Amino acid sequence: EVQLMQSGGGLVQPGESLRLSCVASGFTFRKSWMSWVRQAPGKEPEWVANIKEDGSEKYYADSVKGRFTISKDNAKNSLYLEMNRLRGEDSAVYYCAKDGDGYPYWGQGTLVTVSS
Amino acid sequence: EIVMTQSPATLSVSPGDRVTLSCRASQSVNTKLAWYQQKPGQAPRLLIQSASTRATGVPVRFSGSGSGTEFTLTISGLQSEDLAVYYCQQYNHWKTFGQGTKVEIK
Numbered sequence: 001e002v003q004l005m006q007s008g009g010g011l012v013q014p015g016e017s018l019r020l021s022c023v024a025s026g027f028t029f030r031k032s033w034m035s036w037v038r039q040a041p042g043k044e045p046e047w048v049a050n051i052k053e054d055g056s057e058k059y060y061a062d063s064v065k066g067r068f069t070i071s072k073d074n075a076k077n078s079l080y081l082e083m084n085r086l087r088g089e090d091s092a093v094y095y096c097a098k099d100g101d102g103y104p105y106w107g108q109g110t111l112v113t114v115s116s
Numbered sequence: 117e118i119v120m121t122q123s124p125a126t127l128s129v130s131p132g133d134r135v136t137l138s139c140r141a142s143q144s145v146n147t148k149l150a151w152y153q154q155k156p157g158q159a160p161r162l163l164i165q166s167a168s169t170r171a172t173g174v175p176v177r178f179s180g181s182g183s184g185t186e187f188t189l190t191i192s193g194l195q196s197e198d199l200a201v202y203y204c205q206q207y208n209h210w211k212t213f214g215q216g217t218k219v220e221i222k
Contacts, residue, residue: 102150
């Protein structure tokens with residue numbers, strides 16, 4: 001059974017940092033592209049970043065480029081999202097997801113709230 | 117960026133109805149189109165990929181069609197557990213979602 005277990009998230013002030021984690025099981029993580037997707041309340045999901053199987057290629061949405069960093073530790077079956085200089089508009093539920101034709105598997109989501 | 121537009125925004129239905137949801141892309145995405153179902157407090161669930169292929173475990177009452185810029189998700193014989201928000205997503209060029217169609221009880 002495929003599982004993506006997320007941790008991290010919480011309430012932070014504008015300008016602060018946060019790190020999200022996602023531990024994968026049930027599939028060959030080292031052979032998988034992975035993504036972070038976020039969803040603000042009442043809005044559609046939005047792709048944030050993705051990373052190639054071996055971590056050699058990373059891509060970001062324009063809205064987070066230069067502030068967020070995606071990384072992958074294949075030895076630990078783990079995906080990370082380092083979020084710096086957070087803004088109010090970054091408030092959302094963040095999901096890790098396995099890439100494919102669409103996103104066949106999603107984590108349970110973790111809430112990030114940026115507010116003073 | 118490829119913009120995905122879904123219609124209608126809300127659909128009021130009765131159990132047993134045949135339901136049709138539409139999704140239009142601002143430029144061709146070939147058949148690189150997925151449909152998701154999302155219930156409150158849950159992650160989206162993949163229903164359809166490649167425009168018409170049901171994902172693993174998805175009931176046969178869900179079907180997808182279309183190519184290029186026009187796509188349709190059909191639910192044949194709506195059941196109460198199908199009440200949810202449905203999103204389309206293109207993955208031909210990066211990945212973008214439509215704004216969703218909420219299926220609610222009439």
